[in-house]
Amino acid sequence: MRPVCVVGAGMSQWGEVWRKSFRELFVDAARAAIADAGVDHIDSLYVGCMTGGLFVGQEHIGALMADYLGMPGIPAAHVESACASGGIAFRQAFIEVGSGLSEIVMASGVEKMTDCSGDEATAALATAADAEYEVFNGATFPGLYALMAHAHMHKYGTTRAMLTAVAVKNHHNGSMNPFAQYPFKLKPETVETSVMVADPLRILDCSPITDGAAAVIVCSEEVAKKLRRPYIKVLGSGLATDIMQLAQREDITTIKSATLASQRALKMAGKQISDIQFAEVHDCFTIAEIMVAESIGKYKPGQAGAAFLAGESALDGKFPINPSGGLKSKGHPVGATGVAQVVEVFKQLTGKAENGRQIKGAPKLAMTQNMGGTGASSVVHIMEVA
Amino acid sequence: MRPVCVVGAGMSQWGEVWRKSFRELFVDAARAAIADAGVDHIDSLYVGCMTGGLFVGQEHIGALMADYLGMPGIPAAHVESACASGGIAFRQAFIEVGSGLSEIVMASGVEKMTDCSGDEATAALATAADAEYEVFNGATFPGLYALMAHAHMHKYGTTRAMLTAVAVKNHHNGSMNPFAQYPFKLKPETVETSVMVADPLRILDCSPITDGAAAVIVCSEEVAKKLRRPYIKVLGSGLATDIMQLAQREDITTIKSATLASQRALKMAGKQISDIQFAEVHDCFTIAEIMVAESIGKYKPGQAGAAFLAGESALDGKFPINPSGGLKSKGHPVGATGVAQVVEVFKQLTGKAENGRQIKGAPKLAMTQNMGGTGASSVVHIMEVA
Numbered sequence: 208m209r210p211v212c213v214v215g216a217g218m219s220q221w222g223e224v225w226r227k228s229f230r231e232l233f234v235d236a237a238r239a240a241i242a243d244a245g246v247d248h249i250d251s252l253y254v255g256c257m258t259g260g261l262f263v264g265q266e267h268i269g270a271l272m273a274d275y276l277g278m279p280g281i282p283a284a285h286v287e288s289a290c291a292s293g294g295i296a297f298r299q300a301f302i303e304v305g306s307g308l309s310e311i312v313m314a315s316g317v318e319k320m321t322d323c324s325g326d327e328a329t330a331a332l333a334t335a336a337d338a339e340y341e342v343f344n345g346a347t348f349p350g351l352y353a354l355m356a357h358a359h360m361h362k363y364g365t366t367r368a369m370l371t372a373v374a375v376k377n378h379h380n381g382s383m384n385p386f387a388q389y390p391f392k393l394k395p396e397t398v399e400t401s402v403m404v405a406d407p408l409r410i411l412d413c414s415p416i417t418d419g420a421a422a423v424i425v426c427s428e429e430v431a432k433k434l435r436r437p438y439i440k441v442l443g444s445g446l447a448t449d450i451m452q453l454a455q456r457e458d459i460t461t462i463k464s465a466t467l468a469s470q471r472a473l474k475m476a477g478k479q480i481s482d483i484q485f486a487e488v489h490d491c492f493t494i495a496e497i498m499v500a501e502s503i504g505k506y507k508p509g510q511a512g513a514a515f516l517a518g519e520s521a522l523d524g525k526f527p528i529n530p531s532g533g534l535k536s537k538g539h540p541v542g543a544t545g546v547a548q549v550v551e552v553f554k555q556l557t558g559k560a561e562n563g564r565q566i567k568g569a570p571k572l573a574m575t576q577n578m579g580g581t582g583a584s585s586v587v588h589i590m591e592v593a
Numbered sequence: 594m595r596p597v598c599v600v601g602a603g604m605s606q607w608g609e610v611w612r613k614s615f616r617e618l619f620v621d622a623a624r625a626a627i628a629d630a631g632v633d634h635i636d637s638l639y640v641g642c643m644t645g646g647l648f649v650g651q652e653h654i655g656a657l658m659a660d661y662l663g664m665p666g667i668p669a670a671h672v673e674s675a676c677a678s679g680g681i682a683f684r685q686a687f688i689e690v691g692s693g694l695s696e697i698v699m700a701s702g703v704e705k706m707t708d709c710s711g712d713e714a715t716a717a718l719a720t721a722a723d724a725e726y727e728v729f730n731g732a733t734f735p736g737l738y739a740l741m742a743h744a745h746m747h748k749y750g751t752t753r754a755m756l757t758a759v760a761v762k763n764h765h766n767g768s769m770n771p772f773a774q775y776p777f778k779l780k781p782e783t784v785e786t787s788v789m790v791a792d793p794l795r796i797l798d799c800s801p802i803t804d805g806a807a808a809v810i811v812c813s814e815e816v817a818k819k820l821r822r823p824y825i826k827v828l829g830s831g832l833a834t835d836i837m838q839l840a841q842r843e844d845i846t847t848i849k850s851a852t853l854a855s856q857r858a859l860k861m862a863g864k865q866i867s868d869i870q871f872a873e874v875h876d877c878f879t880i881a882e883i884m885v886a887e888s889i890g891k892y893k894p895g896q897a898g899a900a901f902l903a904g905e906s907a908l909d910g911k912f913p914i915n916p917s918g919g920l921k922s923k924g925h926p927v928g929a930t931g932v933a934q935v936v937e938v939f940k941q942l943t944g945k946a947e948n949g950r951q952i953k954g955a956p957k958l959a960m961t962q963n964m965g966g967t968g969a970s971s972v973v974h975i976m977e978v979a
Binding site: 208228230260261263264265266267269280285286287288289295298299302305306308330331334335336337339448451463464467583 | 594614616637643644645646647649650651652653654655656657659660665666667668669670671672673674675681684685688689691692693694716717719720721722723724725728832833834835836837849850853857965966969970
């Protein structure tokens with residue numbers, strides 16, 4: 208495969224966006240990415256979306272979005288891997304450009320989650336778990352992650368304060384992100400007295416329900432150079448799956464798909480985890496950020512929580528995690544999240560992160576980790592400034 | 594891109610399969626394809642499915658199917674383009690192998706459509722149309738294709754007998770396909786007196802609601818040669834979209850996405866449409882087979898119907914279409930259809946079509962055309978015997 212680059216990034220408004228429809232959110236992000244890259248066309252389009260069918264009664268999403276972008280005719284496809292759908296969209300764009308088939312491909316993600324009721328949204332999200340063995344028996348995602356959190360606390364002594372540290376840090380970062388759904392800072396006591404959802408997870412341990420879209424322009428290095436704008440290179444891509452049911456996994460205190468995907472991406476990039484300078488990871492719940500930081504190999508099992516309490520994952524820490532505010536503060540329109548992670552890495556590596564959110568010292572190498580469900584899939588990408 | 598081959602194909606039972614679940618149908622097809630190819634592993638998996646969310650309450654379909662195939666860990670992704678989802682799965686496998694990233698990739702498709710009511714299935718299928726401008730106003734697919742049929746009849750004088758000829762020919766072919774849902778022959782008068790669904794389309798002009806799965810093994814030529822079994826080469830892949838709403842298209846008597854996708858695939862293959870010896874096309878309704886045969890460039894606009902009446906598309910005709918029985922007789926589990934078209938081409942080109950369905954004269958070059966909705970997307974592939 209030939210080298211693959213990212214030359215532009217865009218986001219729609221994120222939040223409870225009543226005045227924009229599913230397709231309008233996509234078009235906003237797509238147009239922003241096209242303008243940012245300065246390209247005059249795209250050769251093809253990938254759209255990550257978890258379930259347009261259940262959230263807004265719309266499938267055939269690739270074709271619809273190409274149409275509403277004003278580009279009917281172009282090749283377009285919708286990809287899905289639950290909350291990792293955006294990561295898959297980026298990976299397919301990476302493969303298509305890397306193969307030489309296309310020069311300029313848009314990787315995008317979109318989800319419109321607030322057009323249905325809370326019950327309907329919970330049911331739609333539950334389709335990321337095993338319908339026959341988990342959902343049928345009443346499992347929802349806060350409940351499943353609560354099981355994982357308790358197991359991690361029992362095995363490693365992970366504490367309430369460590370979970371809190373993730374929420375507080377991500378809301379601090381998100382307070383500087385103009386696209387964040389909840390751009391406010393949190394005090395630890397606010398997190399720890401918020402309403403219980405599924406013990407030990409409180410509402411402020413959970414990422415929100417979000418409407419939003421994100422898009423990036425992926426291209427060959429030849430095109431990237433011609434555009435004469437800052438760009439980044441995609442050095443590695445790793446995708447892995449795992450057993451879907453928690454009950455059948457050997458160990459629910461680690462995310463095996465994140466480990467495998469990280470290893471695959473690092474191997475392709477020819478890098479070690481110690482080379483990575485910061486990461487955007489899938490903090491759908493506070494416990495997830497702890498487990499992922501361990502699963503990708505950055506921390507030994509059971510050691511991430513203490514490191515986070517000591518400030519290592521802060522913007523000015525040794526290994527910043529989720530400078531964007533993460534899913535917690537920025538929001539989690541499930542199909543868009545994986546692409547928004549790339550948007551943040553692109554901004555950070557090209558020095559364009561807004562409002563003082565820029566990581567100091569001009570980092571050069573970053574990782575994104577996007578996860579489906581309770582980790583039955585993970586997509587990891589490694590990117591370097593050009 | 595390097596050369597890409599198909600070395601094995603498999604199908605589950607197709608029909609109203611009450612005794613197999615969504616995941617079991619997939620596993621049946623996947624295991625059959627693996628056995629047919631003689632491979633001992635796959636590097637990654639694509640699953641085409643239109644809407645597991647609406648039909649069976651299950652998304653995260655790539656990971657789930659990798660798990661139930663007994664291969665958790667492998668890269669897997671679900672792709673969607675309504676009824677062209679299977680074609681997209683095959684195209685992504687083609688790109689991934691062509692890029693050099695993987696050696697052996699499974700392209701599969703699955704849909705379980707009879708676990709919900711007929712009303713629910715109609716609503717699920719309607720998500721392939723424009724939810725805001727078509728479905729909200731009451732459009733369903735038989736109604737949309739009826740509009741296209743009337744326009745085609747008005748413009749070109751296409752007749753009831755021409756539609757009937759498509760149904761009769763496809764059921765004749767399907768009567769020899771052991772996987773067909775409706776493997777019985779039809780008399781013209783049976784078609785023409787069957788119940789009206791949406792004028793002029795009667796029930797026997799419509800493809801059925803089907804449970805089923807299909808899978809093929811896509812690999813590099815190096816791997817294909819080592820396996821020492823008959824294989825075929827994928828010479829070209831074309832994907833195109835179109836305006837989704839019928840009301841906004843310039844001309845609803847042609848499928849522009851099929852024209853574009855056919856041109857792109859032929860160009861990549863370095864072939865002309867006149868080189869193609871037979872085709873599997875998307876006959877979701879009888880009128881669709883006529884419109885597609887014209888749109889891919891095989892017949893001039895308005896001339897396919899008369900050619901079909903004259904027997905040109907029959908198994909022993911000048912240009913056999915849908916030797917498998919097509920969607921009409923074989924069935925149409927929407928996400929699986931595009932892959933099943935490749936299964937038939939693989940069988941025909943390697944001389945393995947069952948029960949006297951084999952096209953005489955050992956054809957060497959074939960096309961598949963798989964379509965989403967009323968043609969807002971089309972995927973075309975061109976394959977040649979190795």
